[in-house]
Amino acid sequence: MPIIQRFLTRFFIRFGLITFTLLALGPVIWAVVTSLLPLSSLTSHPIDLNPANVTVENYFLVFASSRGLVSGLINSLIIATFTSAVGLVIGSMAAYALARLNMPNSSRILMMILATQMFPGIVIVIPLFLVMSRTGLVDTHFGLIIVYLSFILPIVIWILKGFFESVPMELERAAAVDGASPFQTFRYIVLPISLPPLFATGVFAFIEAWNEFFFAIILTRIHVKTASIAIAEFSGQYQTLYGQMLASAVLASIPVVALAIIFRRFILEGFVEGAIKA
Amino acid sequence: MNSNRLVNRISRRDFLKLAGAGAASVALANFLASCAPKSDGGTLNVLVPAAPDPAPPGVGQFSLDAFEQWKKNNGFEVTYEAPPWPQLHDKMAANFASGQYVHDIIYMSGWVPEFADYLIDFADELPADIIADLPPSSFSTLTWGGKRLGVIFTLSLLTMFYNKEMLDGIGVKEAPKTWDELKGVAKELTGGGKYGWVLNYGAPEGIGGVASYWMCFLQQAGGKLYDDKGQPSFNNAAGVDSLQCMVDLMEFTDPGSLSYVGINDATNVFAAGQAAMMMNWPFMWKPANDPATSKVVGKVNAAVLPAGPAGTASIDGTDAYTITSLSPNPEGARKLIEFYLDAEVQKRQVLDTGWLPIRLSVLNDPEVQAAAPNAAVVLEQAKNPYDSYVTPDYNAVTTAIGVEIQKALAGTQSAADSIKNASDQVIEIVKKRG
Known part of the structure; x- marks a missing residue:
């Protein structure tokens, strides 16, 4: 009986995991397959999946076309890197202050930070465009970084605050006994032991900024089009270049996937520690 | 008496703080005003869809030499913004709602009544030979409040x-x-x-x-x-x-x-x-x-x-060019639209991109009819009702x-x-x- 029970338990766990993996990977696999087929195969009814038609032509075409995928990737890289870096620097200091420095009205400040996340983008986009336009920040990297920081910072602060609160107070008291100021304690004691959550949060912020589309489409024009806009431009009113669109999407997902692979240990540790300690 | 008491309660430090805040506000306002985008009069900003959707020379690959020559002859730079089609309407809506000058010319597809307040009536200023060469009914979907707020550049009927x-x-x-x-x-x-x-x-x-x-x-x-x-x-x-x-x-x-x-x-x-x-x-x-x-x-x-x-x-597909009321150079914008409607440009438009011209003389051109055999059919269809009933x-x-x-x-x-x-x-x- 226990053997059967163990077998069934394992079977259902594996079945569940395989099903989840297939569901998660299905769209990704389909995107890769689509990117390797010519438009004539994709527009056939039913879709012609003959392996003989497989081609990398779409990948060459997206680089050759004038739709600006390369400049879009560069713009996205600049914007996402700066957003996550600045977000981590400011957000970690703010989170530490809110977690440890007994600031007056800290709970109100936290609620106000959270409240900024409750406005749908469509509500603020026109006032935002107006301000950005008057300050000459439309279609600039700086402008988009500021906007992205406005919604990434609250997330960073809330995630890191939870982690900093879980750092043993004894460590900080020991630093204080040795004469460390609050900033020195933060810089030399708290930050070094917080690398996993910092990396996890940084990667999360990078992905958010990398994938963002709505504000990018309104607040950019020509020079700072991001990768997500370049990908969307393959969809027209009268013709959608599915193969090239998906080839662009595959290329645009490479930096994010690479980031996740490189920092996977930190990401896993960060979220696990956050989950246990917070 | 109360006001005196209030004044007495304001310390010199408070007064300096208030004065500083006031000065900072004025400086910020001036900074914002000075940063507002200005047109140098030499650049025309144009919002259009990306090809293969209906796009002008410079976005669509046709009449490129003539386009370069036009810019040289008229002393204008032309900057195109061609967002993805599904976001085109939202983008122009956000731009108009901001009240800021962003574009001189905007492509429209059935949205003229919706944005009528932001567009100018320029059809009467187009050369008589162009007007005479356009189907009179082509203005019906662009007329709102008695004003003709754009000009169709492709005959696009189902x-x-x-x-x-x-x-x-x-x-x-x-x-x-x-x-x-x-x-x-x-x-x-x-x-x-x-x-x-x-x-x-x-x-x-x-x-x-x-x-x-x-x-x-x-x-x-x-x-x-x-x-x-x-x-x-x-x-x-x-x-x-x-x-x-x-x-x-x-x-x-x-x-x-x-x-x-x-x-x-x-x-x-x-x-x-x-x-x-x-x-x-x-x-x-x-x-x-x-x-x-x-x-x-x-x-x-x-x-x-x-x-x-x-x-x-x-x-009617109502693919049209319009001029925005915030354009600092409506005359230059109109000249550019006249270039788009030039007979030779219209001919290259259909031959190189497949988008039919709107000018009747070009539609009846034997070379055009040979390259686009459906042109005659669309002309025939245009003799019958084709109201799209566009409203704001x-x-x-x-x-x-x-x-x-x-x-x-x-x-x-x-x-x-x-x-x-x-x-x-x-x-x-x-x-x-x-």
């Missing part, structure tokens, strides 16, 4: 596309002349995974949505969307008959039509040889005859849409109607109920129009 080979296969030598004939032909051609008819009914709203297609059926049935007072007038026999005609055709329609959102989805079915007939825009002639995307090359023919009790009818709330109106039509096409509601429900909703929308 006509019928059909697969000659499939029709020949059942002994039909020419396109059906009436919708009843078409249903008979579609019935014979449906079977074995192939269908007599295909169209994109998946999106309710906008030009190219299911509500706009129904407007063709409505007009051929003798109906109108609005009466002379601007009130909805389609909850009648013509309204119900027109929708019933679409419903009756569903039996012989590719069932995917209910989910196809864009015309390209439906065209793909037609171009794969899986459907025999559809209504389509003139531009699609070229992709339907392109071996890279089509399996029916050389088998496609065009015809005017079948007739109903009131004859044949279509709708066109999106809301077509969404309300389109959703009800989709229910009828899916068989979940009768045509009569759909028309009644749609009419009730449009009456409410019109009340808000004021």
Whole structure:
């Protein structure tokens, strides 16, 4: 009986995991397959999946076309890197202050930070465009970084605050006994032991900024089009270049996937520690 | 007395703080004002869709040398912004709502009434030879409040596309002349995974949505969307008959039509040889005859849409250029539009991109008619009604109607109920129009 029970338990766990993996990977696999087929195969009814038609032509075409995928990737890289870096620097200091420095009205400040996340983008986009336009920040990297920081910072602060609160107070008291100021304690004691959550949060912020589309489409024009806009431009009113669109999407997902692979240990540790300690 | 007490309570430090805050506010306001974008008068900013959608020289690959020459002769730089099509409307809405100058020229597709307050009337200033060479009816969808707020640059009416080979296969030598004939032909051609008819009914709203297609059926049935007072007038026999005609055709329609959102989805079915007939825009002639995307090359023919009790009818794609009221250089913008309408540029437009010209002289050019055999058909279609009924709330109106039509096409509601429900909703929308 226990053997059967163990077998069934394992079977259902594996079945569940395989099903989840297939569901998660299905769209990704389909995107890769689509990117390797010519438009004539994709527009056939039913879709012609003959392996003989497989081609990398779409990948060459997206680089050759004038739709600006390369400049879009560069713009996205600049914007996402700066957003996550600045977000981590400011957000970690703010989170530490809110977690440890007994600031007056800290709970109100936290609620106000959270409240900024409750406005749908469509509500603020026109006032935002107006301000950005008057300050000459439309279609600039700086402008988009500021906007992205406005919604990434609250997330960073809330995630890191939870982690900093879980750092043993004894460590900080020991630093204080040795004469460390609050900033020195933060810089030399708290930050070094917080690398996993910092990396996890940084990667999360990078992905958010990398994938963002709505504000990018309104607040950019020509020079700072991001990768997500370049990908969307393959969809027209009268013709959608599915193969090239998906080839662009595959290329645009490479930096994010690479980031996740490189920092996977930190990401896993960060979220696990956050989950246990917070 | 109280005010004196208040003044006495303000310390020198408080006073300095207030003065500092005031000075900072003034400085910030000045900074914001100085940062506001200014046009140097030498650059024209143009918002258009990206090719292969209807795009001007410099975005579309045609008349590029002439375009460079025009810029040199007129001393202008032209900056194009070509966002993805699905975001084009939202982008211009955000720009207009901000009240800031962003563009001089904007492409419009049925949105002129919606943005009429932000556009200028410049049609009267166009050269007389250009005006005389345009179909007078081309201004109808661009006229709002008695002003002609744009100019159409491509004749884009729905006509019928059909697969000659499939029709020949059942002994039909020419396109059906009436919708009843078409249903008979579609019935014979449906079977074995192939269908007599295909169209994109998946999106309710906008030009190219299911509500706009129904407007063709409505007009051929003798109906109108609005009466002379601007009130909805389609909850009648013509309204119900027109929708019933679409419903009756569903039996012989590719069932995917209910989910196809864009015309390209439906065209793909037609171009794969899986459907025999559809209504389509003139531009699609070229992709339907392109071996890279089509399996029916050389088998496609065009015809005017079948007739109903009131004859044949279509709708207008209303692809137009407009000039914004915030443009610091409307004269330069008008000159650029005149260049887009130049006969030679219009000719290259159709020969190189497939987008028909709007100028009658170019449409009748033998070289153009040879390269775009459907041009003559579109001209013939243009002799019949093709009202798109665009209004400032066109999106809301077509969404309300389109959703009800989709229910009828899916068989979940009768045509009569759909028309009644749609009419009730449009009456409410019109009340808000004021």
